[in-house]
Amino acid sequence: MDLPINTVLRPASLAEALKLLAERPGARPIAGGTDLVVQLRDGRRHADVLVDLAKVGLAGIRDSERGLVIGAGTSMDAIAAHPGVRSRFPALAAAAARVGAWPIQCRATLGGNLGNASPAADTVPALLVAGAAVTIASARGQRQLPLEELFAGPGRTHLKPNELIVSVLLPSVRLGQGRRLVERFVKVGPRQEQIISVVCMAGRAIVAADGRIELVRLAFGSVAPTPVRARATERLLERKVLDGSLRHEALAVVQEDVKPIDDVRAPASYRRLAVATLLDRFLAEVARG
């Protein structure tokens, strides 16, 4: 396949990659290439020079004092299979396992899913409910940003052209006595695999022994120009015991909260129904006890 690129640079360290990006304005990083190669071929993105991140050591998952740190170069397959992600951040493990199908999951990276900034990026709602923060580096140093502040619109981030996402921090959850954590990711589309979400949702709730919802976070993808939190719905549910009337009210509020859009994949009316249905299923899990 011919791609409109002049040069592919293959740095052997993060420092070298950052130096190359600083020296060559217009150079673009490439990780698994599952988004970028298609976009270059179709003329939707342009880059004369690609900086290949394969050998710069951004893959891997480790524990830190603040939580689990996932390197930007970690594949979806590795995330979905990791015991710590599966047990502590099950929504993310489920989301990674729903990106494309297994061959794509073996190449697609977390950094690429974020860097591509699709409103339908499946990992983002799961990361939002986990309260994730991204570590960003340039040749001048590092900074950390709440994930919610990364996205500027469809296909656009607030990254500067010479910056890279290095890793994503998932803060540890401290569950008090008798509390339980409910976390889910669900995706709606016409097939099980190899499908861009028509709507996807991640939910996290911490429920006390008396049934009170102490914390709830709800995030939706593919409903707006960027993935979104349903904050008014969260406020409605928090510090309350879920009963039939609260559940009913939440299903109405979430549709106004998220205000789904029309696009080629589905009309807004379908998305409103899907958003309410996904929330209803999540609240059924929360109520199950």
Ligand SMILES: Cc1cc2nc3c(=O)[nH]c(=O)nc-3n(C[C@H](O)[C@H](O)[C@H](O)COP(=O)(O)OP(=O)(O)OC[C@H]3O[C@@H](n4cnc5c(N)ncnc54)[C@H](O)[C@@H]3O)c2cc1C
């Ligand atoms: C058949 C198919 C099915 C797919 N299905 C899904 C799906 O179901 N759900 C879903 O969410 N996505 C899906 N995708 C999209 C894609 O696989 C994911 O978004 C993937 O995570 C991209 O990762 P990558 O490593 O391939 O990124 P690349 O294509 O290498 O890069 C994507 C973008 O991110 C930038 N980038 C890469 N790494 C970094 C970094 N460390 N720092 C800053 N910027 C960076 C690149 O410059 C580029 O702009 C699918 C793609 C294909 C081809």
